[in-house]
């Protein structure tokens with residue numbers, strides 16, 4: 001990472017006293033930009049602009065659970081949890097929700113990027129606590145997820161809580177990413193990693209189909225967004241889709 005970026009990170013990456021999470025939504029990046037675009041067949045199509053204009057960016061909080069991260073997204077008095085980490089982590093997720101002045105009753109959505117145990121480990125506890133929440137995952141991964149209530153299947157371009165589902169198969173067959181166009185933020189799950197600020201495709205050791213995973217990275221490179229957060233590794237606060245596009249060009 002370039003020195004300039006590191007200084008920039010320091011301005012917003014605030015480790016809170018709990019030590020369990022970082023807040024990266026306090027400074028707005030490029031929020032004058034509304035809507036998003038995706039390249040289809042070589043053409044740039046502007047999609048979802050009308051809806052995004054009505055939404056504020058979600059406040060995005062990262063829940064650092066050791067080697068894996070979960071995310072909490074907040075709009076107004078409502079929250080979504082994306083991934084749940086390893087088992088026994090519901091209390092750490094609750095601590096982060098509380099920093100926004102909310103409780104489990106505000107959590108209406110629990111979105112799982114894929115079925116791997118370090119992402120769904122606490123889904124039972126989270127759904128028990130967030131009694132009103134609907135759980136979502138990619139259709140092809142749902143059978144692998146043990147959940148106290150049914151999980152709703154979501155697919156490419158589905159919308160949940162103003163968030164856009166991006167199907168990114170490869171790491172697992174049903175892997176999804178979660179895009180907040182209003183906040184210019186992409187939550188990647190394990191579609192990519194950024195461990196030690198080294199951006200890369202998914203870990204081949206745990207990836208079902210690397211060729212398909214690389215196609216999914218190329219698909220993500222067609223979106224435009226500033227910020228990215230990963231299941232494993234550090235968030236990117238600016239220029240994230242450009243960095244992904246650069247890497248995708250080498251795949």
Ligand SMILES: [Zn+2]
Nearest residue numbers: 116171190206
């Ligand atoms: Zn995984």
